[in-house]
Amino acid sequence: MTKQNLIFCWVGLLLFVTSCQNNKIPQLQVGVSKENINPPIGSFIAGDKQNRTFTGVLDSLYAKAVVLHDGEKSMALVTLDCIGLLFQDLQKIREQTAQMEFDIPFSPENIVISSTHTHSGPDVVGLWGKDFSESGVNKEYMDFLIQTVAEQIHKASKNLQESTIRYGQNEFGEDWVANICQEEIDRSVTVLQFLDKNQKNIVTLTNFACHPTYMDAVYSEVSADYLAGFYKEMEKKWGGEHLFLQGAIGGWIQPTDKDGGYQKALQRGQELALSATASLLEPKTLSKSNLNFRSQTVIFPVMNEAWQQLSAAGIIVDRKVTEVIESEVVWFSIGEATFASHPGETAPIYGMKTKELMPEGPKFILGLSQDALGYIVKPSYFENPNLPHAPYLTRMSLGKETGNILMEELTKLSKQNNTQLPN
Template sequence: MKSYLYSIILFLLLLSCGQKKEEVQNLQVGVSKAVINPPMSAFIAGDKQNRKFTGILDSLYVKTAVFYDGNESFALVTVDCIGLLYQDLLKIREKIGTMDLGIPFSSENIVISSTHTHSGPDVVGLWGEDFTQSGVDSVYMDFLVKIAAEQILTAASKLENTAVRYASTEYGHDWVANICEEEIDRSVTILQFLNDKGQNILSLTNFACHPTYLDAVYNEVSADYVAGFYQEMEKQLGGEHLYLQGAIGGWIQPIDKGISYEEVLQRGSGLANAAISALKEGESLKSNYLSFRSKKINLPVENEAWRQLAAGGIIQRTITEVVETEVVWFSIGEANFASHPGETAPIYGLHTKAMMPEGPQFVLGLGQDALGYIVKPDYFEDQTLPHAPYLTSMSLGKNTGPYLMQVLKALAEEHH
C-alpha cells in the first residue's frame, strides 16, 4: 500500500514539474502606450529651421511591448519622432535600472525604433532658429525619457500568455519609390500576438517609407500616414499596434505629395488593410523562445560637419573621430530582428535580411540611434548620382554602411 501511495505521489510530482516547465516555455507579452505631444513652443523637425507648432492634427505616441519567455526578456519601444538618439536610450536605461519590473530584466535589453515622422518635435538639435542654436527642448526630452521608462514598467506589469501568428505581403507600389532610382524593399512583415481568447494583444508591422507627406505643408503635430495606420489597425483588430520603420535611406519617399490630410490617413489605413489581409492567411510561429544580442560599436566619423555640430552643442553628444552607438539582433521564435542606427539604403536592409534564416524578417531603421543617412560608398565617390550631394552631407562617411554590415554579420553568426 505504501509503495502504491509513493508511486502516486511521485507521479503527481513529475506531472507538476512537467506543468511548470510547460509554463516557463509560454511566451508572455505586455503592452502600454502614452501620448507624447510636444508643447506648441517646440521646434518642428524636418525641412527648414525655425518652425514651431501651431496645433495638433493627431497625437504622437511612445508605445512599448515587453516580452518574457520565463528565461529571456526584452522591451521593444517605438517613438513617433524623427529619430531618438543613442544618449536618450541610455537615459531610459538608467531610469529602468532603478525600477523593479517584476521579472528578470536587464536594462540593456531595450530596443528603441523611431517612426521618423517629420511632423514631430526636434529631438536631435538640427532644427532650431539656425545652425548656432539647438532646437531640442530639454524639458520635453526629460518628459519623453520619463514617459518611455514608465511605459516599459507598465507593460511589464500587464504580461499575459500569447500565441503568435505572422504574415508578409508587399504594399505601396503606387505611392512609394526610391527616388534615387535604385533598390527598394516593398515588403510588409507582421507579427500578431493573441491572448488565450484569440483576441489581439499586439501587432508589429515593418514597412519602409518616409512619413513626410505633411513635411513643410502643415505646422501641426502628426505621425503622418502612420496615424492612419494606427487608427485602422485599432479599429479592425483592437489591442495595440507598433509601426516599425524600415530601411528608408537613399531615399524611400512618397511620390504623391500634395494630397490632403484625409488622403494621407488613407495611405496609412491602406497599409493596415494590407497587413490585416495578409494575417488572414498567416501562419503560427513554431517556437516561442526569445533570444537577444547587442553590440556597442564605434562608427568612424569622416564628415567634419558632425564633429562641428557636436562641438557647438547643436547635437549634445560626444563625436570625435568616432561616435559610439549600438546594434541589436534579437528573435521571437523564428522571427528575426536587426537594428540599423540611422536611415540605411535599402541595399543594406536587403543584405541584413539575407543574413537571417527563413521566417519573418524585420529590419528596424533608426533603431537605437539616428545617425543620418547610411548610403552606398558609390555616393561619396560619384556626386553625380541622384541626390548624392545631400545624402552624403547628412552621412557619417562612406565606410559606415560596409562596417555596419560586418558588425551585423558577426551578430547574426553569434545569434545562430
C-alpha cells in the same frame, strides 16, 4: 490490486503529471503600455527647413512599449513617433529604468528604441532650431520624453500575459512608394501578432519602409503622418495596441503622390493597415517563443566635419562627436522571428543584405533604431556626385565607410546563435 498497490499507482500518476507540468515549455508573456508624447505648442518641428514651430495638433504622437518575457529572459521594444532618437537619449532611458524595480529579471541593456521618423514631430536631434546658432531641442520636453519612455517600459512589465504568436507577410506600396534614387526597394510588409488566451489581439508589430513625409513642410501641426491612419485602422480592426517599425528608408524611400492634403496621408496609412490585415488572413504560427538578444557597441568614423562642428557648438546636445562616434546595433529573435537594428536611414540594399543573414522565418529591419546617424548610403554616392540626390545624401551622412562597418557588425552578431539575454 491491493489497496497498497493502488495507492502507489495514484502517487506515481500524480508525480508523473506534476513532472509534466514542471517541464512544460512556458509561453511567452507580453505586456504593452503607451502614452501621449505630444510636444508643447511652439516647439520646433523636425524635418525640412529650420525655424518652423508647432501651432496645433492634427493627431497625437505616442511612445509605445512592449515587454517580452519567456520565463527566463526579458527585453523591451519601444517605438516613438519622432524623427529619430539619438543614442545618448537611449542611454538616459536605460539609466532611468535601472532605478526602477521590476517583477521579472530585466536588464536596461535589453531595451530597443525604434523611431518612426515622422517629419511632423518635435526636434529631438537639434538641427531644426531657429538657425545653427542654437539647438532646436527643448530640454524640458526631452526630460519628459525620457521619463515617459522609462515609465511605459515599467508599466508594460506589469501587464504581462501569456500569448501565442502568429505572423503574416505581404507586398505593398507599388502605386505610391518609390526609391527616388531609382535603385533597389524592399516593399515587404511583415507583421507579428501576439494573441491572448481568448485569441484576442494584445499587440502587433508591423515592419514597412517609407518616409512619413506627407505633412512635411505643408502643415505646422503635430502629426504621425500616414501612420495616424495606420494606427486608427489597425485599432478598428483588431483592438489592442499596434507598433509601426520603420524599415530601411535611406537612399531615398519616399511617397510619390503627395498632394498637400491630410486625407491623403490618412488614406495611405489605412491602406497599409489593410495590407497588414490581409497578410494575417492565412497566418503562420511561430512554433517557438524563446528570446535571444545580442548587442554590440560600434565605433563609426566621422568623415563629415559638420557632425563634429554641430556637436562642438551644442546643436546636437550631449553627444560627443570627434573623429569617431559611438553607437550600437542589436540582433534579437522572438522564436523564429528575427530582428536587426540599423542606427539611421539605411539604403534598401543594406536592409536586403541584413535579411540574407537571417534564418528562415519573419524578418524585421529596424531602421532608425538605437540611434539616428543620418543617411547610410552606398560608397558609390561619395565617389560619384552625379548619382541622383548624391550631394544631399552624402552631406547628411557620417561618411563613406558607415554602411560597410554596419554590415560587418551585423554579420558578427548574426553568427552568435547561442548568446543569451543577461538577467
